[in-house]
Amino acid sequence: GAVVSQHPSRVICKSGTSVKIECRSLDFQATTMFWYRQFPKKSLMLMATSNEGSKATYEQGVEKDKFLINHASLTLSTLTVTSAHPEDSSFYICSARGNQGFREQFFGPGTRLTVL
């Protein structure tokens, strides 16, 4: 199946710093990528939908200035958590959908963010 990678897999940062998370589709072109957030023992919450070459669409309640998303190419989307605070600590997961019309999303392995 298609492979999606995320980098870094784990990051610890100080409060107030910004953290960038990369999501890459390794063997297919992803016209659409999705960013999710998952709290411990909870389900995934969709944060935003990212389309290559256009602005991301954010879900209700997600601050676009806080979570900056860039989808500059068909294989790369980035999520930047700006001025991170402890409450931003979470597991961030991206997924990618190809451009061949099938509905399946391929998920990355996730990034564990801990803000001190």
Added chain:
Amino acid sequence: SQQGEEDPQALSIQEGENATMNCSYKTSINNLQWYRQNSGRGLVHLILIRSNEREKHSGRLRVTLDTSKKSSSLLITASRAADTASYFCATDDGNNRLAFGKGNQVVVIP
């Protein structure tokens, strides 16, 4: 808002037994998907069932969908210790935005 909602009970079974999980949702869907997640890891897609399908099989997995009741079930037959994971259903309303349920923790005891 989340559409897919599994029954919140954790499931603990002996190896070799079957494991059944249920999922209910609230609005119209294009398809429903089941995913597996090992602790602290990403999601693995298991199976997708379209709204016009009633049952689907994939290896030891069997998924049913009842659109009149807005519910789905996932059956894992002859469970193995390696099946220990969290299982999520997710609904796609046709816009490819997935709404995930709460997840079901399955523990298979060797």
